[in-house]
Amino acid sequence: MKNGLLWFCRIGVGLLFIFSGLIKANDPLGFSYKLEEYFEVFHITFLNGLALSLAVLLCALEMILGFALLIGVRGKQVAWGLLLIIIFFAFLTFYSAFFKVVQTCGCFGDAIPLTPWQSFSKDLVLLLLIIVIFKNKDQINPLFNAKTGERLLIASVVVSVGFGLFTYNFLPIIDFLPYKIGVNIPDEMKTPPGAMPDQFELTYNLKNKKTGETKSMTDKEYLKTGIWKDNTWEIVGNPESKLVKKGFMPKIADLTLEDAQRNDYTKELLSNxxxxxxxxxxxxxxxxxxxxxCLNALATNLTQNFNMRTILLTSASPADAGAFAKQYHLISEIFYADGVPLKSMVRSNPGVILLKNGTIVNKWHYHTVPDYDHLVKTYLQQQ
Structure with missing residues (x-):
């Protein structure tokens, strides 16, 4: 019975740690953005330069610990590692939930967004399972002999770190972001007719003119009780508004493309x-x-030979963008957007998107952008 419980915990924790690490390692740059949010909350922004390296290593550590637990190699060290890391994660998710500072923890990347309280609940369940493993760490028996187990552990380290480095340099294997290939951006920005809007609850602070008694009640209670008919009660101050139910939210709700004079070009650029x-x-x-x-040379050829519109999107100031364009002799038009949607468009700086009538036909990391001849043969000769 005891051995069965230990195996249940080993399998559950091991698989979840591997899945959690793998899903984040699929997009280490996105996870590094989340780490930077935590660094800002705890006023340790001097670590921002290490965010990407820490993201790759943390994802790899989760996968390595999960795999080592499943095959039973280095049981005591793995049990200690799991306990320490889950206590750390539980603290972060509780802090986020209680103080409402980081509203998505990034536990499963953008694949499965969780609220801070959901993340904290998940971590509590994991903590209970890991406590069982920790108390029985001496009974974690290896599935293979010591030599084979160590080789498998080393292989897991190479694969885990290598996967994170690969996806950083060649884009995520699976794109969970709103700007994936095939998406029509204007369609993703629309709110369908009849969609449920956000629902808010108003709280009134009331005071009795005669007795000085005060009370608070919601807008529904205010109407239901009929207290509004009683002239001895008056509303003091402004009512407090509280979101009680989130309504429909378009997948892309924060994209505005502007020129240097802040003229809105969103519709024009997305309807070409x-x-x-x-x-x-x-x-x-x-x-x-x-x-x-390299991209500027590509843009020059495409513009001259096919009159293709080439655009640089950035969140920099017009002054900085102008200096940048002068430095690199850019021929592309420059437009501006908030950094958040730009980070979501393509996990590369710079990244490249091929757009047609608002649809993302393809996108590339700058390491994998096809050459001029390939672009012409694959796309431009087909239109």
Missing amino acids: PFYSLVIVAYDLKKTDGAAIN
Whole structure:
């Protein structure tokens, strides 16, 4: 019975840790953005430069610990590692939930978004399972002999770290973000007719003019009790509004494309019936210069030979963007958007999107952008 419980905990915790690490390692750059949010909350932003490295290592650590637990290698060290990491995660999710600072923990990346309280509840269940494992760490028996177990452990380290590095350099294997290939951006920005809006509850603070008695009640209670008919009660101050039920939210709700004078070009750029090459560089200070030079040469050829519209999207200031364009002799038009949607468009700085009539035909990390001949043969000769 005891051995069965231990195996149940080993399998459950092991598989969940592997899944959690794998799903985040699929998008380590996205996980690094989440780490930066936590760094800001705890006023340790000096670690921002290490966010990506920490993201890759943390994802790998989860997968390694989960795999090591399943095969039973280094049982005592793994049990200690699991206990420490789940206590750390539980603290973060509780802090996020209680103080309402980071509203999605990133536990399962963008694949399964959880609220902080859901994340904390998940961590509590895991903590209970890991406590069982920790108390019985001496009974964690290996599935293989010591030599084979160590080799498998080393292989898991190489695969786990390698996977995170691969997806960082060549985009996520599975894209869970709103701007995936095949998506029509204008359609994803629409709210369908009859969609449920956000529902709010108003709380009134009331005071009795005669007795000085005070009370608070919701807008529903205010109408139901008929207290509004009683002239001895008056509303004091402004009512407090509280969101009680989230309504329909478009998958893309925060995208506005503007020129340097803040004129809105969103509709024009997303309704172009021809191909547009969009270079996304949310932070020009971190943008790879060699990649920009290559993309600028590609944009020049496409513009001259096919009159293709080429665009640079950035969240930089117009002054910084102008200096950047002058430095690299850019021929692309420059438009501006908030950094949050730009980070979601393509996990690369710069990244490239091929857009047609608002639909994302394809997108690439700057390491994998096809050459001019391939683009022409694959897309432009087909239109």
